[in-house]
Amino acid sequence: MEFGRTKNETQNVYSAKGSVIPRELKEPNPRLWAFIVLLGIVLYLMVTYPVKSFDGYVDPFYAPTILILPLVGLFRVTCYAYRKDYHRHIFKHPIECAVGSRGDSASRPYTGETGFFRFENLHRYFLYVSILILPFFYYDVYKAVAYNSALTFAALLIAINTILVTVYLFSCHAFRHLTGGRIDCFGCKLAGQRRKSYFDFQSYFNAHHEQLAWISLLMFILVDLYLRALGAGLPINFTILHL
Amino acid sequence: MDDVKEKRMIEISIYRTDGTGRGEYKDYEVPMQEGMVVLDAVRYVQEHIDTTLAVRWNCKAARCGSCSAEINNMPKLMCKTRIDTINGKIRVAPMGAFKGVADLVTDISENYLINRQIPEFSPKEAAVPWKIMQMDVERTKEFRKCIECFLCQDVCHVIREHKADYVGPRHIVKAASLDMHPMDTVDRSGFLNREAGIGYCNVTKCCQDICPEGIKITDNAIIQEKERAVDRFYDPLFWRKAKKR
Numbered sequence: 001m002e003f004g005r006t007k008n009e010t011q012n013v014y015s016a017k018g019s020v021i022p023r024e025l026k027e028p029n030p031r032l033w034a035f036i037v038l039l040g041i042v043l044y045l046m047v048t049y050p051v052k053s054f055d056g057y058v059d060p061f062y063a064p065t066i067l068i069l070p071l072v073g074l075f076r077v078t079c080y081a082y083r084k085d086y087h088r089h090i091f092k093h094p095i096e097c098a099v100g101s102r103g104d105s106a107s108r109p110y111t112g113e114t115g116f117f118r119f120e121n122l123h124r125y126f127l128y129v130s131i132l133i134l135p136f137f138y139y140d141v142y143k144a145v146a147y148n149s150a151l152t153f154a155a156l157l158i159a160i161n162t163i164l165v166t167v168y169l170f171s172c173h174a175f176r177h178l179t180g181g182r183i184d185c186f187g188c189k190l191a192g193q194r195r196k197s198y199f200d201f202q203s204y205f206n207a208h209h210e211q212l213a214w215i216s217l218l219m220f221i222l223v224d225l226y227l228r229a230l231g232a233g234l235p236i237n238f239t240i241l242h243l
Numbered sequence: 244m245d246d247v248k249e250k251r252m253i254e255i256s257i258y259r260t261d262g263t264g265r266g267e268y269k270d271y272e273v274p275m276q277e278g279m280v281v282l283d284a285v286r287y288v289q290e291h292i293d294t295t296l297a298v299r300w301n302c303k304a305a306r307c308g309s310c311s312a313e314i315n316n317m318p319k320l321m322c323k324t325r326i327d328t329i330n331g332k333i334r335v336a337p338m339g340a341f342k343g344v345a346d347l348v349t350d351i352s353e354n355y356l357i358n359r360q361i362p363e364f365s366p367k368e369a370a371v372p373w374k375i376m377q378m379d380v381e382r383t384k385e386f387r388k389c390i391e392c393f394l395c396q397d398v399c400h401v402i403r404e405h406k407a408d409y410v411g412p413r414h415i416v417k418a419a420s421l422d423m424h425p426m427d428t429v430d431r432s433g434f435l436n437r438e439a440g441i442g443y444c445n446v447t448k449c450c451q452d453i454c455p456e457g458i459k460i461t462d463n464a465i466i467q468e469k470e471r472a473v474d475r476f477y478d479p480l481f482w483r484k485a486k487k488r
Binding site for chain 1: 316317318339353375398401403422423424425444445447448452453466469471472473474476
């Protein structure tokens with residue numbers, strides 16, 4: 001559709017279309033390369049030095065197995081919160097809102113989420129998979145307590161991590177769409193008032209989805225490092241309550 | 244003490260252009276007053292220093308959406324930006340996403356052109372007066388707070404830098420306000436996905452950050468509409484149900 005906007009040759013979004021590899025990945029972009037190298041190193045280290053579990057404490061990255069990590073990773077990659085972060089801070093489309101210093105320009109080809117990044121629309125399917133994986137996290141909390149017959153600091157961390165993952169998962173925008181985002185007339189539906197209340201309850205958490213996404217990711221890393229430290233023999237675990 | 248206060252001057256730099264595409268910043272000095280906003284300073288320049296300065300404003304109460312400009316590179320309403328919140332020099336420029344007419348005035352007519360192309364409100368057959376429950380009014384009520392200042396259109400990089408065929412945040416909000424109306428019968432996801440180019444939005448949320456009315460543009464309008472487009476075009480499980488809402 002034409003909107004009467006003046007265009008010139010450089011302001012061309014169509015030149016970016018028709019390419020299998022998105023133009024964002026072909027640009028000279030040190031941020032992207034640094035991110036890929038870092039990710040590569042982390043994944044290499046995680047595969048080479050696995051600490052699946054220690055004393056009954058299962059590492060969250062290995063719950064239930066590291067093989068499902070790509071699926072959980074794709075849930076986060078397609079998440080609206082992380083989409084904002086990487087489109088801004090890795091692809092610089094735009095890096096910030098102030099118009100003088102946003103790192104985006106007319107000369108850079110852009111397709112947004114119409115080209116390669118259309119795969120982000122599969123977010124809800126990765127949500128379904130992640131919900132199926134969630135019970136394993138709760139089993140690990142049970143295991144962490146039952147194995148040692150005590151509530152230890154490590155078990156508490158695993159429990160907090162599990163709660164954070166749950167809240168992050170169910171505060172998702174795709175889940176919000178399912179809880180009521182797709183309904184225009186709650187009054188016309190069965191139990192409309194309750195469904196609207198449920199939708200509002202979910203929307204409250206959804207408003208904090210970005211913060212929850214990052215807190216949950218950092219907690220994952222923290223618990224992983226903590227369990228690795230335990231595995232290395234550091235005496236940093238203590239019992240809170242004997243059961 | 245009062246004399247000292249009256250003599251305090253603020254420096255303001257305003258972009259001057261005749262609409263030919265060329266222009267430059269000109270510096271002015273304006274006496275500072277308690278509680279002053281940027282629009283006051285611009286009007287002082289217009290009334291006392293250079294009467295040829297073109298600026299559009301109406302209510303000076305952040306209700307009409309006329310005095311949109313870029314203050315120190317951030318799209319803002321001039322009437323809602325207090326001078327004492329700005330450190331150092333104040334730089335005022337017209338909205339860069341639109342064609343300049345003169346000085347701070349821009350041609351925003353493309354927005355009215357786009358507005359006309361959004362499938363219009365088509366209510367279902369029902370006895371009048373309509374009975375609509377309060378809970379069903381709440382969602383669209385938020386979108387009706389829009390004052391059409393078009394700051395979101397200005398800050399949107401898809402429009403500003405890439406001139407893509409994307410209607411822009413304001414018009415997605417408009418479409419969402421019609422789509423989510425309990426009496427409406429039209430499904431606009433086809434229009435939004437194809438003609439309106441909602442896929443160009445990469446949810447970087449600048450529009451939501453700068454909205455002077457505090458409308459959650461991205462969370463409550465764009466993402467919701469994107470999910471509806473997913474229902475209809477990308478999710479085989481929902482293809483059948485998409486039209487029944």
